[in-house]
Amino acid sequence: EAQVTQNPRYLITVTGKKLTVTCSQNMNHEYMSWYRQDPGLGLRQIYYSMNVEVTDKGDVPEGYKVSRKEKRNFPLILESPSPNQTSLYFCASSPRLAASTDTQYFGPGTRLTVL
Amino acid sequence: GENVEQHPSTLSVQEGDSAVIKCTYSDSASNYFPWYKQELGKRPQLIIDIRSNVGEKKDQRIAVTLNKTAKHFSLHITETQPEDSAVYFCAASWGSGYSTLTFGKGTMLLVSP
Numbered sequence: 221e222a223q224v225t226q227n228p229r230y231l232i233t234v235t236g237k238k239l240t241v242t243c244s245q246n247m248n249h250e251y252m253s254w255y256r257q258d259p260g261l262g263l264r265q266i267y268y269s270m271n272v273e274v275t276d277k278g279d280v281p282e283g284y285k286v287s288r289k290e291k292r293n294f295p296l297i298l299e300s301p302s303p304n305q306t307s308l309y310f311c312a313s314s315p316r317l318a319a320s321t322d323t324q325y326f327g328p329g330t331r332l333t334v335l
Numbered sequence: 336g337e338n339v340e341q342h343p344s345t346l347s348v349q350e351g352d353s354a355v356i357k358c359t360y361s362d363s364a365s366n367y368f369p370w371y372k373q374e375l376g377k378r379p380q381l382i383i384d385i386r387s388n389v390g391e392k393k394d395q396r397i398a399v400t401l402n403k404t405a406k407h408f409s410l411h412i413t414e415t416q417p418e419d420s421a422v423y424f425c426a427a428s429w430g431s432g433y434s435t436l437t438f439g440k441g442t443m444l445l446v447s448p
């Protein structure tokens with residue numbers, strides 16, 4: 221089954237404790253992206269990747285890191301989480317480099333709470 | 336960068352009525368405008384999209400219109416049903432073939448039986 225998976229789905233952590241949210245897709249998509257969703261603010265892009273070893277900042281990259289060592293995986297890293305990073309996070313992937321004109325397939329979401 | 340404004344933030348209609356959600360964008364270079372539907376507790380899913388060389392697109396009860404001159408596009412849902420209740424997001428891409436989608440803040444549509 222073609223899908224985008226994220227782990228964990230729910231995470232409660234404390235300020236400053238490094239964490240990684242994994243994202244994996246089995247559709248051989250070139251483009252992958254991370255969004256955060258906050259009430260009243262919609263979906264805001266954190267980082268995106270057009271291919272292996274190619275990443276770039278989205279609209280709200282501060283406090284986050286990403287890597288793209290393999291085509292299928294695009295982990296989101298919070299080196300020192302803070303309470304303002306409490307949010308619902310979505311990973312998404314798209315078939316081609318021209319991702320702006322391709323359907324983005326979203327993962328199920330990760331609800332992160334930073335105390 | 337691109338800025339997308341979406342209105343209204345909430346919309347309540349009776350079953351069978353039509354619903355219209357409007358978005359404006361700032362970057363005249365934007366050329367791709369998708370709409371996503373997000374049901375409660377679920378992931379966003381594409382429902383329809385339009386490209387800048389098309390003025391209108393329909394898919395059953397859903398249609399999207401684009402006015403490039405005015406830089407706005409709209410989602411029209413006819414004969415609404417309770418299962419249409421969800422949050423709808425518009426988005427725009429300033430695409431030169433890659434990069435980002437900028438989303439509106441969403442419209443919560445509630446369809447009452």
